[in-house]
Amino acid sequence: MTLMAPPADPFEITDDPVPAPNTPERRPVASMAHLEGLNDEQRKAVIHEDGPLLVLAGAGTGKTRVLTTRIAHLLITGRTRPSQVLAVTFTNKAAREMLDRVAQLIGGAADGMWLGTFHSVGVRILRRHAELVGLKSNFTILDTDDQTRLLKQLLQAEGIDDKKWPARVLSGIIQRWKDRALTPNKVTGEDAGEFANGKAAEIYRQYQTRLAEVNAVDFGDLVMLCVTLWQQHPDVLEQYHRRFRHILVDEYQDTNVAQYLWLRLLAQGTRDVCCVGDDDQSIYGWRGAEVGNILRFEKDFPGAEIVRLERNYRSTPHILAAASHLIAHNEGRLGKTLWTDVKEGERISVRGVWDGDEEARTIGEEIEALQRDKHPLSQIAILVRAGFQTREFEERFITLGLPYRVIGGPRFYERQEIRDALAYCRVTVQPDDDLAFERIYNTPRRGLGESALRTLRLIQRAQRVSLFEAARRALETDELKPRPRKLLGDLIKSFERWRDMLDGINHVEVVETMLDESGYTDMLRADRSPEAEGRLENLKELTNALQEFDTLPAFLEHVALLTDNAEKAGGDMVSVMTLHAAKGLEFDTVFLPGWEEGLFPNQRALDDKGLAGLEEERRLAYVGLTRARKRAYVSFAANRRVFNQWQAAIPSRFLRELPTGHLAESSDAGLYATYSAGHHAGLREQASGFDYENLGVTGRSAFGGNRSRTRWRDETFDDRRAVEGDKPDLTVGQRVFHQKFGYGRILAVDGNKLDIDFEKAGPKKVLDSFVDAA
Ligand SMILES: Nc1ncnc2c1ncn2[C@@H]1O[C@H](COP(=O)(O)OP(=O)(O)OP(=O)(O)O)[C@@H](O)[C@H]1O
Numbered sequence: 001m002t003l004m005a006p007p008a009d010p011f012e013i014t015d016d017p018v019p020a021p022n023t024p025e026r027r028p029v030a031s032m033a034h035l036e037g038l039n040d041e042q043r044k045a046v047i048h049e050d051g052p053l054l055v056l057a058g059a060g061t062g063k064t065r066v067l068t069t070r071i072a073h074l075l076i077t078g079r080t081r082p083s084q085v086l087a088v089t090f091t092n093k094a095a096r097e098m099l100d101r102v103a104q105l106i107g108g109a110a111d112g113m114w115l116g117t118f119h120s121v122g123v124r125i126l127r128r129h130a131e132l133v134g135l136k137s138n139f140t141i142l143d144t145d146d147q148t149r150l151l152k153q154l155l156q157a158e159g160i161d162d163k164k165w166p167a168r169v170l171s172g173i174i175q176r177w178k179d180r181a182l183t184p185n186k187v188t189g190e191d192a193g194e195f196a197n198g199k200a201a202e203i204y205r206q207y208q209t210r211l212a213e214v215n216a217v218d219f220g221d222l223v224m225l226c227v228t229l230w231q232q233h234p235d236v237l238e239q240y241h242r243r244f245r246h247i248l249v250d251e252y253q254d255t256n257v258a259q260y261l262w263l264r265l266l267a268q269g270t271r272d273v274c275c276v277g278d279d280d281q282s283i284y285g286w287r288g289a290e291v292g293n294i295l296r297f298e299k300d301f302p303g304a305e306i307v308r309l310e311r312n313y314r315s316t317p318h319i320l321a322a323a324s325h326l327i328a329h330n331e332g333r334l335g336k337t338l339w340t341d342v343k344e345g346e347r348i349s350v351r352g353v354w355d356g357d358e359e360a361r362t363i364g365e366e367i368e369a370l371q372r373d374k375h376p377l378s379q380i381a382i383l384v385r386a387g388f389q390t391r392e393f394e395e396r397f398i399t400l401g402l403p404y405r406v407i408g409g410p411r412f413y414e415r416q417e418i419r420d421a422l423a424y425c426r427v428t429v430q431p432d433d434d435l436a437f438e439r440i441y442n443t444p445r446r447g448l449g450e451s452a453l454r455t456l457r458l459i460q461r462a463q464r465v466s467l468f469e470a471a472r473r474a475l476e477t478d479e480l481k482p483r484p485r486k487l488l489g490d491l492i493k494s495f496e497r498w499r500d501m502l503d504g505i506n507h508v509e510v511v512e513t514m515l516d517e518s519g520y521t522d523m524l525r526a527d528r529s530p531e532a533e534g535r536l537e538n539l540k541e542l543t544n545a546l547q548e549f550d551t552l553p554a555f556l557e558h559v560a561l562l563t564d565n566a567e568k569a570g571g572d573m574v575s576v577m578t579l580h581a582a583k584g585l586e587f588d589t590v591f592l593p594g595w596e597e598g599l600f601p602n603q604r605a606l607d608d609k610g611l612a613g614l615e616e617e618r619r620l621a622y623v624g625l626t627r628a629r630k631r632a633y634v635s636f637a638a639n640r641r642v643f644n645q646w647q648a649a650i651p652s653r654f655l656r657e658l659p660t661g662h663l664a665e666s667s668d669a670g671l672y673a674t675y676s677a678g679h680h681a682g683l684r685e686q687a688s689g690f691d692y693e694n695l696g697v698t699g700r701s702a703f704g705g706n707r708s709r710t711r712w713r714d715e716t717f718d719d720r721r722a723v724e725g726d727k728p729d730l731t732v733g734q735r736v737f738h739q740k741f742g743y744g745r746i747l748a749v750d751g752n753k754l755d756i757d758f759e760k761a762g763p764k765k766v767l768d769s770f771v772d773a774a
């Protein structure tokens with residue numbers, strides 16, 4: 001039998017050796033233009049030959065530039081070809097930028113080079129050797145929801161109470177093990193602890209088996225399974241040793257143990273490994289990153305060359321001084337000097353504002369001013385500590401018509417939990433909203449499955465009513481099995497209750513009640529992952545947004561218009577993102593809002609007994625400031641609204657750690673002065689007793705005052721019963737056939753409901769749409 005030749009694999013591992021150093025094949029190249037402009041240390045790192053190299057340097061010193069130039073240099077000098085280069089970084093955005101940069105330097109695409117994130121490279125490797133780790137090459141990658149569902153099944157099968165030991169927590173534990181490359185048989189009793197009555201490791205083992213059975217992996221596997229693969233199959237590892245002659249890693253300080261092992265195995269080949277990083281920018285400790293990997297490098301790669309870069313090319317002296325001064329408050333740093341000969345520039349603006357609304361308004365004004373001065377929006381970024389903070393800026397930008405993009409995540413109103421919560425609101429206000437109803441029908445999981453939904457859909461189509469109305473009708477019959485009928489009945493009753501509440505109770509409270517009673521909040525609370533915490537914060541922020549409207553329908557209308565507007569944006573845009581997502585990037589102007597205790601540094605770090613959490617927050621602040629080339633604006637609000645309440649906020653300790661000589665402090669209300677003088681308590685009193693409504697400084701003013709009540713309710717409560725198709729041919733005494741209950745005789749007809757005495761199932765109430773004349 002002849003087979004078609006397999007399609008050419010551009011990444012095929014071949015044995016073509018590179019010309020060895022100093023052979024005639026290594027012709028000197030005419031143009032070394034790519035080296036121009038590099039300082040001595042940078043150049044040393046770029047042209048360093050043979051053997052491990054660690055570039056350890058502060059922000060903006062050209063580490064990433066060294067990395068890309070080094071790749072270009074390897075290619076231009078003919079020392080290597082693209083397919084022999086592997087470069088790894090942390091985000092897809094960073095990977096794309098590196099590819100572009102290399103292409104620019106070599107004047108064309110570096111086809112065949114592997115440049116991606118640890119995860120994307122891991123997938124590629126695993127697909128090729130899937131069978132060796134018990135998978136098929138078309139394996140799927142599970143998201144956290146699938147992962148948790150699977151774990152839940154396993155916990156239940158073991159008879160473990162998943163209220164006490166939630167699957168989501170276990171999912172986090174397993175993730176941490178995978179970060180440390182601990183396969184089930186490497187997990188010790190000590191690692192496993194008390195969780196799941198001491199059975200966590202056992203369930204982890206079952207989980208891995210189950211994943212293999214369904215031909216799936218989770219994110220952690222993408223790195224860990226490569227390590228396993230190489231450890232168990234040295235011949236495969238050797239293939240990669242032959243292929244990847246040059247390995248380069250950016251943002252090395254944020255590698256976790258598994259990634260480090262991955263790298264160390266791979267680098268044993270030629271030992272030509274170049275890592276660049278900055279211990280002061282290690283911000284993923286909470287995800288298992290180990291700054292210690294920097295120190296380990298010299299030990300694991302004896303004779304490694306260490307290059308330090310001290311000249312910063314990015315920022316003005318004010319920005320650099322402020323960032324350096326701030327980070328000096330951390331203990332246990334490797335320590336480094338930074339200098340620049342960029343001209344002085346502007347001081348860092350530090351501004352105190354009353355509340356988040358004023359903060360968004362002020363920043364919006366600053367951006368408009370920059371725009372008038374012809375500054376491109378793409379050179380402006382807003383960097384927030386927590387995802388929920390983007391909401392106020394997004395709304396403000398939409399009001400101003402300023403195009404923006406949220407990097408590293410969806411826009412606020414497109415986030416999963418926000419869409420879910422909005423779906424609850426929509427069904428409450430407008431029960432015929434089928435899309436919304438389907439979205440939350442079984443979210444959180446309440447045991448309402450596909451089959452009940454199918455029944456509802458049949459009714460919906462046959463009687464031309466909404467799903468909600470179909471549910472109501474199904475409840476009056478035996479069309480649903482007892483359990484789904486009970487559960488659906490509870491859901492419908494809840495919605496009716498929430499709708500009634502809207503008549504008497506403040507809509508914000510109704511929404512809070514809705515999220516509580518539906519079990520939605522509990523679902524997120526049970527999930528102790530950092531993502532879930534962010535989701536809860538987003539929900540709180542949603543209730544803040546709700547405050548700004550008089551009614552729930554008015555709010556929903558506002559949101560519908562927002563999302564509509566947002567999609568039209570294109571071209572030159574302001575970037576909004578978290579500090580974590582900003583790593584490695586740079587902008588002329590950077591806004592750093594929300595520098596308040598509990599927000600930044602965040603509460604988790606403050607609750608932490610040791611200093612580790614706080615120091616990681618400080619590194620984040622350092623990352624934030626050092627993203628700025630020319631201008632940095634730090635701000636803090638005196639009051640934040642959390643759920644229904646105003647809370648007085650205390651300015652971040654990081655503000656006091658900035659050197660005053662480099663700051664331009666301003667505060668409309670003299671807040672900064674008050675705070676820095678240490679009069680926190682007095683101001684807190686003032687703030688909590690503050691009547692925002694009467695002063696007209698609520699968020700409401702930003703949206704043009706009170707919104708008129710919409711007539712949504714009247715319009716949508718139309719009675720669709722008028723259009724439904726009755727079945728006039730069904731009469732008492734007639735023999736009929738029902739899809740589920742079989743043959744029977746009609747006892748009574750009540751509109752579209754029939755009482756039928758079924759031959760097998762006995763008397764039941766059913767809907768006429770499920771019945772045909774026998
Ligand atoms: N020798 C140089 N001459 C001129 N500009 C340079 C030089 N080296 C780097 N730069 C510029 O300085 C800026 C910062 O460089 P780069 O992003 O490589 O720094 P980094 O050390 O990777 O920073 P981070 O720690 O934030 O990732 C870039 O705009 C880069 O083009």
Ligand SMILES: [Mg+2]
Nearest residue numbers: 063064065584
């Ligand atoms: Mg960089």
